[in-house]
Amino acid sequence: MSNLIWLFTIPVVWGLYEFAVALRMLYLLKRGARTIPTPFGLIGALIKQGQQRREKSERRHQRLMQLLIAMRALGRALPDGLAVLDSESRLIWSNSQVEELLLSDLPERGARLHFSDARAQEWLTNGASEPLIDFANASNTELRLSLKIVPFSDQFRLLIARDVTVAMRLAQVRRDFVANVSHELRTPLTVINGYLDTFEPDELPEYTEVLEQMRNQSRRMVQIVADLLTLARLDHNTESPTGDVSLAPLLGYLLDDANGLSRGAHKISLADTLPMDLIGDEKDLRSAFSNLVSNAVRYTPTGGTIALRWAWHAEGAVFTVQDSGVGIPEQHLPRLTERFYRISTSRSRESGGTGLGLAIVKHVLESHQGRLEIESVIGQGSTFKCILPRARLRYRDSGV
Numbered sequence: 001m002s003n004l005i006w007l008f009t010i011p012v013v014w015g016l017y018e019f020a021v022a023l024r025m026l027y028l029l030k031r032g033a034r035t036i037p038t039p040f041g042l043i044g045a046l047i048k049q050g051q052q053r054r055e056k057s058e059r060r061h062q063r064l065m066q067l068l069i070a071m072r073a074l075g076r077a078l079p080d081g082l083a084v085l086d087s088e089s090r091l092i093w094s095n096s097q098v099e100e101l102l103l104s105d106l107p108e109r110g111a112r113l114h115f116s117d118a119r120a121q122e123w124l125t126n127g128a129s130e131p132l133i134d135f136a137n138a139s140n141t142e143l144r145l146s147l148k149i150v151p152f153s154d155q156f157r158l159l160i161a162r163d164v165t166v167a168m169r170l171a172q173v174r175r176d177f178v179a180n181v182s183h184e185l186r187t188p189l190t191v192i193n194g195y196l197d198t199f200e201p202d203e204l205p206e207y208t209e210v211l212e213q214m215r216n217q218s219r220r221m222v223q224i225v226a227d228l229l230t231l232a233r234l235d236h237n238t239e240s241p242t243g244d245v246s247l248a249p250l251l252g253y254l255l256d257d258a259n260g261l262s263r264g265a266h267k268i269s270l271a272d273t274l275p276m277d278l279i280g281d282e283k284d285l286r287s288a289f290s291n292l293v294s295n296a297v298r299y300t301p302t303g304g305t306i307a308l309r310w311a312w313h314a315e316g317a318v319f320t321v322q323d324s325g326v327g328i329p330e331q332h333l334p335r336l337t338e339r340f341y342r343i344s345t346s347r348s349r350e351s352g353g354t355g356l357g358l359a360i361v362k363h364v365l366e367s368h369q370g371r372l373e374i375e376s377v378i379g380q381g382s383t384f385k386c387i388l389p390r391a392r393l394r395y396r397d398s399g400v
């Protein structure tokens with residue numbers, strides 16, 4: 001009997017002891033004590049497990065806090081202004097730089113971003129898929145900014161504002177320099193050309209070839225200077241052109257131009273499928289379209305075809321010049337509209353090019369809110385599309 005009592009008493013006493021130690025441990029844990037008795041038994045093991053879980057989550061919490069502090073420091077250390085916006089353009093977070101750059105345009109947290117500049121606001125409303133370059137804030141017009149929005153989840157977007165004042169000033173210095181040099185070169189070149197023209201073809205028979213080369217090179221220089229001055233003018237001109245451009249005579253001129261340059265070497269066609277005229281600068285558009293036509297003639301071997309087309313496009317209208325010429329390797333396509341960018345300098349020189357034609361085309365189209373699209377297959381030909389927005393179109397006859 002006494003054995004039986006012991007059999008029950010020992011586990012009960014042991015259990016009570018275990019329970020008492022666990023209670024003391026919980027009490028100490030609650031008071032935040034550093035040294036806690038080592039738990040034992042089932043209850044102790046459970047408490048120990050809970051304690052380990054708590055320590056782990058504390059460590060994780062600490063790591064997250066450190067990461068957050070580091071991210072904040074990183075946001076302060078970055079030279080760019082950063083702001084996190086939600087899908088409705090409400091401000092979630094921003095660093096101090098963005099406050100300095102956007103000034104009064106930056107809203108309170110939780111409020112919607114709204115630019116006082118109409119162009120910037122339109123850019124934001126239209127999805128800001130491309131960066132906005134050279135944006136001047138209404139509160140500080142000296143400051144030039146570039147803005148970019150990078151979506152980083154379904155909900156959030158990162159606005160990056162960069163101070164590009166110095167870069168823009170340097171670009172302006174470069175543009176002014178090129179314009180001034182071109183301007184200064186115009187007079188001496190006119191004089192040289194004038195003297196060269198005074199020589200009669202048979203006057204110096206032994207120098208005929210030399211004189212011919214001098215004439216060609218000096219004409220090329222005159223063309224380069226003229227193209228550089230055109231680009232300088234387009235760079236400086238910020239006003240939107242609003243003249244009436246009748247397409248029928250313009251297309252007729254381009255066809256004549258193409259036939260004149262080709263001298264019967266190509267099959268040239270024109271399709272005028274659109275009853276619309278353009279609102280813009282007649283001289284600039286004619287020069288841009290002419291550049292494409294002259295390129296098509298120059299880079300298409302004898303017997304090839306050249307097709308000019310004025311037609312509807314999803315965004316408005318498109319003037320297309322399609323040739324069956326030499327074509328352009330794909331890797332060159334993105335850089336073709338850069339100044340003096342040429343696939344082969346010798347090929348361009350032989351064909352009398354300046355390397356500025358497509359840069360002019362791009363600028364003219366941009367000044368009309370349009371763009372240039374280029375497609376090409378080597379050996380099969382190229383297609384140049386001048387896409388102009390609907391706002392630039394008007395019905396030919398209505399005069400609206």
Ligand code: ADP
Nearest residue numbers: 295296299342343348353354355356357358382
């Ligand atoms: P360029 O005066 O040298 O022709 P552009 O700016 O008009 O300069 O053209 C840039 C380059 O693009 C040219 O050097 C030429 O290699 C290429 N290119 C332009 N148009 C065509 C075309 N229709 N077919 C093939 N290559 C072309």
